[in-house]
Amino acid sequence: SVRKIVSLDDHIALACAGLKADARVLINRARIECQSHRLTVEDPVTVEYITRYIAGLQQKYTQSGGVRPFGLSTLIIGFDPYTGVPSLYQTDPSGTFSAWKANATGRNSNSMREFLEKNYKETSGHDTIKLAIRALLEVVESGGKNIEVATMTKEHGLRQLEESEIDAIVAEIEAEKAAAEAAKKALAAPKET
Amino acid sequence: MECVFGFVGNGFAVVAADTSAVHSILVHKSNEDKIMVLDSHKLIAASGESGDRVQFTEYIQKNVALYQFRNGIPLTTAAAANFTRGELATALRKVHPLAILVALSLRFCVWFVGLLVSGFPFHMFLNEIPVKFLFKSLLIFVAAMLDAQCTYWSLRFLDLANLVLKFLIRLPMHIFLLANPYFVNILLAGYDKETGPSLYYIDYIATLHKVDKGAFGYGSYFSLSMMDRHYHSGMTVEEAIDLVDKCIMEIRSRLVVAPPNFVIKIVDKDGAREYAWRESVKDAAVASA
Numbered sequence: 001s002v003r004k005i006v007s008l009d010d011h012i013a014l015a016c017a018g019l020k021a022d023a024r025v026l027i028n029r030a031r032i033e034c035q036s037h038r039l040t041v042e043d044p045v046t047v048e049y050i051t052r053y054i055a056g057l058q059q060k061y062t063q064s065g066g067v068r069p070f071g072l073s074t075l076i077i078g079f080d081p082y083t084g085v086p087s088l089y090q091t092d093p094s095g096t097f098s099a100w101k102a103n104a105t106g107r108n109s110n111s112m113r114e115f116l117e118k119n120y121k122e123t124s125g126h127d128t129i130k131l132a133i134r135a136l137l138e139v140v141e142s143g144g145k146n147i148e149v150a151t152m153t154k155e156h157g158l159r160q161l162e163e164s165e166i167d168a169i170v171a172e173i174e175a176e177k178a179a180a181e182a183a184k185k186a187l188a189a190p191k192e193t
Numbered sequence: 194m195e196c197v198f199g200f201v202g203n204g205f206a207v208v209a210a211d212t213s214a215v216h217s218i219l220v221h222k223s224n225e226d227k228i229m230v231l232d233s234h235k236l237i238a239a240s241g242e243s244g245d246r247v248q249f250t251e252y253i254q255k256n257v258a259l260y261q262f263r264n265g266i267p268l269t270t271a272a273a274a275n276f277t278r279g280e281l282a283t284a285l286r287k288v289h290p291l292a293i294l295v296a297l298s299l300r301f302c303v304w305f306v307g308l309l310v311s312g313f314p315f316h317m318f319l320n321e322i323p324v325k326f327l328f329k330s331l332l333i334f335v336a337a338m339l340d341a342q343c344t345y346w347s348l349r350f351l352d353l354a355n356l357v358l359k360f361l362i363r364l365p366m367h368i369f370l371l372a373n374p375y376f377v378n379i380l381l382a383g384y385d386k387e388t389g390p391s392l393y394y395i396d397y398i399a400t401l402h403k404v405d406k407g408a409f410g411y412g413s414y415f416s417l418s419m420m421d422r423h424y425h426s427g428m429t430v431e432e433a434i435d436l437v438d439k440c441i442m443e444i445r446s447r448l449v450v451a452p453p454n455f456v457i458k459i460v461d462k463d464g465a466r467e468y469a470w471r472e473s474v475k476d477a478a479v480a481s482a
Contacts, residue, residue, distance in 0.1 A: 007262060031262045035255040 005150040007158045009034040011079045012050055013150065017106025018072025018093075026070055030054050047078040051089040051097050059095025069093045073105045079154050086152075108139035126169075129161070133169055195240035196412025196444055196452060197227065199380045199392055200420060200436070201405050202428040205461035206382035206390040207468070208238040209437050211412070211444075211452035223474055228458045228467075232257055232267055235383040236458050236465045237277075240409050241397060242376035249375045253277050270383025274393035274401060277379060282399035285374045374398070378409040384460050415447055416440035430459070434468070441471055 005015045008030050016023045033053050037045045045053075054074060061067045073092040080087065090105060091097040102120045104112035112135045119131065129149060140146055147170075149161040195215075199208030214225040228238040229250045237253065239246045256276070261267050268276070319325045379395040394400070394407040406420045419440045428436070437457055445451045453474035458467050 009262065028263065031259055034262075035259045038258075039251055039255045 003160075004148055005158075005160065008050060008076075009038075009044060009078075010157050011044060011081060011152075011154075012047060012076065013078065013152050013158045014054075014074050014076050015150075016072045016074045017109075019070070020072075022070040023072050023074075026054060026057065026072070026074070029057060044081040046080055047076060047087040047089060048099075050078075051076050051091060055091040055095045055097040057095075058091060058093060062093070062095060075103060075105055077152055079152070084154055086154075104135065111138055112136070130169055130173060133166070134173055137170070137173065194411040194448065194450055194452075195227070196408070196410045196416065196448075196455075197238045197240040197378070197380055198408035198413065198416040198420070198437075198440060199238060199382055199406070200424055200428075200433070201382075201390050201392050201426075202430065202433040204384075204390060205430060205433070205459055206236075206384065206392050207430075207433050207437060207457065207459045208236055208380055208382050208392075209441065209455050209457045209471075210238045210240065212454045212456050212470075213452040214243060223452075223454050224470075224472075226456055228456060229254060230458075230465050231273065231381070231383075232261065233464050234267070234385070234460055235270060235273060235381065236460050238380040238382070238458070240378050245375045246377045249280070249377050250379075253280065269385050269388070270381065270391045270393070271385075271388075271403075273383065274381045274395060274403075277381060278395055278399050278401040281375055281377075281395065281397065285399055287373070380407050380409065382460050382465075384462060384465075386462070390461065411448055412440075412444040412451075415443040419443050438471070445473065 004017075005013060006027055007013045008027065012034065014027060014030065016026075030050060030053065034045050034050060037043070037049070054076070058070045062069045070093055073090065076089045076091070078087060079085065088100045088103060089097055090100055090103050092105075101122075102113075102116040104116065115135050115138050116131075119134070121131075123131065129151060133147065133149065136147055145163065147166050149166055150158055151161065152158045195211055195213075197208070197210040199206065208228055210227040212225050212227065213223050214221040225243075227240060227246065228236055231237050231250075231254050235257075237250050239250050253273075253276070257268055257273055319328055374397055376397050378397050379393075381393040381395060382390070383393075384390045392404055392407060394402040394404045405426065406417070406424050408416045408420070420436065423436050423439065434457070441455050445453075453472070455471040456467065457469045457471065458465065460466075
């Protein structure tokens with residue numbers, strides 16, 4: 001299956017929605033910039049820097065003749081190399097970028113964003129993954145085959161979850177939903193009689 | 194003089210390098226690490242011009258990392274060695290375009306001035322037609338000769354300078370006139386899961402050899418001899434470190450400007466890491482007043 005989540009450096013990862021061919025070009029340039037930054041200033045890039053670079057690149061192609069904009073928006077995650085603070089940024093074809101606590105992009109991103117606005121809590125580890133998958137299940141057919149999940153930790157970098165792991169979490173979520181449904185029914189039934 | 198040497202053992206490769214940073218008669222520091230960790234399972238031990246050494250090895254390291262991100266798998270040791278050699282080879286013959294422009298425009302100016310001077314209508318001052326014609330043709334001939342001479346001598350000068358330097362200077366430094374090589378000698382040691390440990394000898398002139406044992410610098414006279422005597426394939430880590438120590442002893446006792454300290458790094462299936470330092474001169478702390 002096509003990988004939509006790629007790593008740009010040891011501590012930065014990118015997920016994109018849109019034209020995959022444009023994504024390849026942008027990701028290649030970003031990877032080169034990550035290494036070039038390391039070579040010239042002997043420091044890894046910050047998430048903000050590489051986001052600004054990618055957004056700048058996307059903007060450049062909206063203001064020249066004979067070119068078309070990059071048809072994709074990206075979500076960029078990573079850890080600041082020194083403070084260790086995780087960040088999430090989003091860019092779009094116009095070249096604007098902003099920092100987020102939680103976001104979605106691509107088709108049906110509005111409904112996913114609404115869901116996240118309602119249910120976002122600063123969690124860690126397994127709970128965060130479950131929240132992400134719950135948001136995705138709003139708009140996508142359930143199943144490990146249709147969902148790609150990757151987590152990034154400071155110690156181990158980017159890790160793509162296995163299909164079996166995703167299936168397990170999906171099953172967990174389904175069970176919780178069923179239990180909630182059952183509880184609701186139990187509450188409603190006595191009222192009817 | 195910078196000493197770097199290394200060899201391949203049983204499932205590992207070991208490299209040792211001196212740790213002195215020297216500028217003419219001054220020792221800047223005696224704990225300069227000249228063995229860079231290229232990636233998880235590769236080591237680059239480099240000797241030579243220190244600016245070039247740092248610049249070139251860092252450049253190779255970042256490009257190897259870029260390859261890994263682009264392709265999802267790390268480079269093999271052989272691939273990394275060939276890439277390094279390729280970069281050295283390119284820099285060797287690449288002439289700065291501005292230099293060509295300057296050389297060409299200089300030649301053009303000389304030719305133009307020559308033509309102007311030689312094409313001056315001296316025949317204007319003659320009144321007899323046949324003499325005038327002869328003189329004019331003579332002038333044209335002189336202009337052509339001048340142009341030819343300019344071309345000839347500019348080429349001859351380059352050739353001559355080339356020839357002179359080739360015999361006056363031991364190393365082929367006449368290449369200076371043509372391009373700007375990196376003055377770095379490299380021993381690239383790596384471990385691949387499929388092919389095991391390997392060592393590559395990469396000269397500053399872009400020589401590439403896959404070797405079992407290699408060395409650079411004046412220390413190579415001593416370390417290569419020791420390795421020729423004591424090396425056998427499939428040495429254990431203990432035997433290998435013993436041989437490294439023997440080589441260091443020889444260098445220390447027999448080389449007139451022997452570097453005092455060495456660093457030893459090893460690469461095996463568990464990765465590339467520092468093994469030990471061999472210090473005979475420590476940077477002492479400043480005594481308080």
